[in-house]
Amino acid sequence: MMKKNILKLLLFLLIFNTANLYGQKEIKIAEILISGEKNEYPESEISAEQIELITPRDIGDIFKSIAGFGVIKRGGYAMEPVFRSFKMEQLNMMFDGSLKMSPACPNRMDPNTTHVNPGEIEKIEIVKGPYSVRYGQTMGGIINIITKRPHYTEKLEFHGEGVLGYETNGDGKTGRMALSTGNNKFDFFVTGGIKDYGNYVSGSGQEIASSFKNYDYATKFGLNLTSNQRIKLSWRQSFARDVLHAALPMDTETDESSALTFDYSAQKINDLIFSINLKAYYNDIDHLMSNTLRPNYNGVHAVTPVVSTSYGGKFEIGLSPTENNLVYVGADYNYIAKDGSRTRDVYINACNGMPVPDPPRVFVDKVWQNSNTSVLGFFVENKNDLNEKLSLNLGIRLDLSQSEILDPEEDFLNLYGSDLSSETLVDMSGMISLNYSLNDQYNMQLAVGRGVRAPKITERYINHFSVGVDAYEYVGNPFLTSEKNNQVDLTLTKAGEIFTFQANVFYSYMTDFISAYVDTTINKKFLACNPPANAKRYENIDKATQYGFEFMLSYKFMNYWSVDGNIYYTHAQNHDVDQPLEEIPPLSSIISINYKKKKLFGALNTRLVAAQNRVSESFDESPSPSFGTLDLKIGYKLSSYLDFDLGVNNIFDANYYEHLSRPYKNMTEPSDFFEPGRNFLITVRAKF
Secondary structure, eight states, rough: HHHHHHHHHHHHSSSSSOOOOTTTOOOOGOOOOOOOSSSSSSEEEEEEEHHHHOOOOSSSHGGSTTTEEEESSSSSSSEEEETEEEGGEEEEEETTTTHHHHHHHTTSSSSSSGGGOGEEEEEEEOOOOSSSOOOOOOSSSSEEEOOOOOOOOSSSSEEEEEEEETTTTTTEEEEEEEEEOOOEEEEEEEOOOOEEOEEEEEETSSSEOOOOEEEEEEEEEEEEEEEEEEEEEEEEEEEEEEOOTTTTSSSSEEEEEEEEEEEEEEESEEEEEEEEEEEEEEEEEEEEEOOOOSGGGGGGEEEEEEEEEEEEEEEEEEEEEEETTTEEEEEEEEEEEEEEEEEEEOOOOTTTBOOSSSOOEEHHHHHSSHHHHHEEEEEEEEEESSSEEEEEEEEEEEEEEEEESSOOOHHHHHOOOSSOOOEEEEEEEEEEEEEEEEESSSSEEEEEEEEEEOOOOOHHOEEEESSSSSSSOOETTTTTTEEEEEEEEEEEEEOOOSEEEEEEEEEEEEEEEEEEEEEEEEEEOOTTTOOEEEEEEEEEOOOOOEEEEEEEEEEEEEETEEEEEEEEEEEEEEEETEEEEEEOOEEEEEEEEEEEEESSSEEEEEEEEOOOOOOOTEEEEEOBEEEEEEEEEEEOOOOEEEEEEEEEEEETOOOOOOOTTTOOOSSOOOOOOOOOOSSSEEEEEEOO
């Protein structure tokens, strides 16, 4: 199996790109997606410095601080972002401009956000909509997570960093080290870390099942072949252990992921070709979950080992027909395969409470039915400075999507027939954006785009598994068509030394939106004696819409002081059933007062979240109350080599939960998933 996977990797090394950017002339920052003096897309980003202020437990935790986002929380670990009405694969999330992973767990205990440590992030870039065609299928937006790279120097130098952290609420211990070296010929970077968290306590004093352990490491080797050619090889692994997911029916015993990426970049080839880029990646995830610590363990022992394999690549040529005109032409490919079964040893009949005669009855349930999907895409994107004030971006993309099921359950065959060969879905997407500089400070942008997303494996092939927030079993639909999002964004930005702001309004008209509905023709398969009697089946929605706004500002005053703030809102509607779309972040605002000198900084942050009463009844979604929190952080730089931070989150010990957090499942006491109460933190960093 390993030899087969390596052969696949070598094959796809032939078709790949590193994210080369508008106006960029340096190979050394080839992963960056957003750059240039003019904004190419409606965008935002968050830096490593801002991430340090948050002290996140995983990458998903970071998105609570970004305008437009909410977070789905299933445990103290494995949080996942929601942007406007888009979530999961509706957001095109990648690492360093390319690497993509797909969860092995049907309940997404292991999303992308769990496989890279937040301490490794240089910054996160976000494109707010389907406004680039160069990075794969994009329906709702692009999230590019850029990891740290070596220091670049002419002569051989060594640099290192060590970080230790502790949190009182949950006895959270973290440690991380990084070492880099290199010169103008080569560079090498290695980093590794550990996180060990116990259960935390909510503002009311309730202990929340949220403990986890995680270990990870990553290595990067870069070689400058010539002055304009570079290759880079990266390898990373992550290991999660004993992760509690109180909002899901099972817990993670082990989760192990591996990822290998290869980059080749050549620039300034001639007057016409300014870049040739190739990139390839391969990753696999082995995930083991069980109900060992759950109340129903006496009646049934359930163990589910599942695997996910992804690989892909991209090839891109950058052309410069004129001085102010850039054209990117290329192709990309992404393949995902998943398999695994759940084994249930039944000791007690859950319908009548009677013991099962020895030996226990054993059932094997196919989770993924050995399924796979693939997408092959071709794209052209043009960036043109029409004059000093006006620029135009155009892009068009063609995608060919296929899916396959190799080991279907008998009842799945009975439902859909023996011929489950999937036809190729052919989808077109595109974008156009106009950027106009009103003057040196003000810029206006109008962006219009059409994004698509092929159905994921869960939506096509899951078979009677509880993967939603409700008690229903979900059944896939192999005949789904791709989702389409037709979106427009209008953005006004002001830049300045003292005062900056960005105001954005948006509207989306979505067709073939994928959701799940109760199907009275499909009976519940497991524990049929308990309600509900029927299952939900994935279907395409004819029409859904969303609109809203995001507003962000920053104001500096009195030399060392500044105030930052944002407010954002999304209104989304399912017009097929005349109900709100499910899992939409409520109206939210974050305000931060900051003080920063050469050695001392401080930040006082308040987050205010309104009640969310626009909920989907068909999704069995519940309203959530409003809340507010206050956090304080202070840092001091003892020297150029050593600094520390002290902080307290949720100063007033508020008892609250996020609207997108899933309620408890299969727990002794039913509960909402409350956030941590008051939490004291300390972080120490040493650099050389």
